[in-house]
């Protein structure tokens with residue numbers, strides 16, 4: 560059996576586990592959590608599991624069944640955080656990437672407020688502790704925040720965030736509204752040409768990050784992660800390698816000076832690694848706006 564890297568991560572000290580239906584790993588994550596509870600390493604309440612509502616389950620009647628499917632796969636009673644993975648609805652159903660005869664993705668009319676109300680009901684039913692979103696721009700966040708009769712605010716917005724894409728405006732807006740930014744691709748992605756914008760140079764080869772890393776006897780990855788954590792951005796680095804999973808956790812025994820933080824902020828290129836251009840003609844494609 561392939562080593563369950565989630566168990567390794569929990570042993571190292573990770574508590575926030577970022578999953579999703581369309582990562583096709585909920586079975587493995589759930590098993591790791593249950594085994595680590597069973598062997599006494601953690602209690603359920605120590606773990607913070609984030610699940611995601613996929614684009615084909617936005618219609619209100621599909622929200623709870625999608626969540627229940629996730630809970631069943633995880634074999635858990637609740638998720639700590641459940642987020643709208645993207646603001647872009649696709650044709651509803653179990654085909655996660657619905658395509659027409661020309662191979663083009665079939666979109667669906669998006670009503671983020673209606674989806675949100677269905678999520679609020681799931682929270683009220685005890686299936687979710689907190690609600691959040693992902694890949695939402697300011698306008699889309701405001702749509703939820705200003706929804707008449709809003710019961711539960713989004714607590715977080717998971718977006719790309721790292722020294723080459725620091726999100727200063729969205730971060731400020733979210734901080735003003737008590738929304739935590741959870742930064743995905745905090746190490747600059749795997750640079751897989753099939754979905755990554757490779758015009759942006761490799762983050763982990765950055766000279767400034769390398770020189771700061773040398774000073775602290777850390778790696779560029781650790782400096783990139785520390786930068787975000789120190790400015791209040793949650794990081795969810797991805798690695799399939801136990802040594803690097805451990806390395807990415809060892810960021811709490813040093814801190815960057817104010818000058819270094821400013822210098823790293825100055826690396827911002829305002830270019831995304833994750834542009835999701837294949838969906839850029841969706842009416843709710845989030846990345847046309849400035850932020």
Ligand code: A2P
Nearest residue numbers: 744745746747748749780796797798799800803
């Ligand atoms: P691997 O799985 O072989 O460790 P991101 O979190 O920004 O999406 O980055 C994920 C990519 O970064 C993966 O390709 C992962 O490869 C690599 N990675 C993860 N941790 C480190 C690290 N500490 N140093 C270098 N590369 C890393």
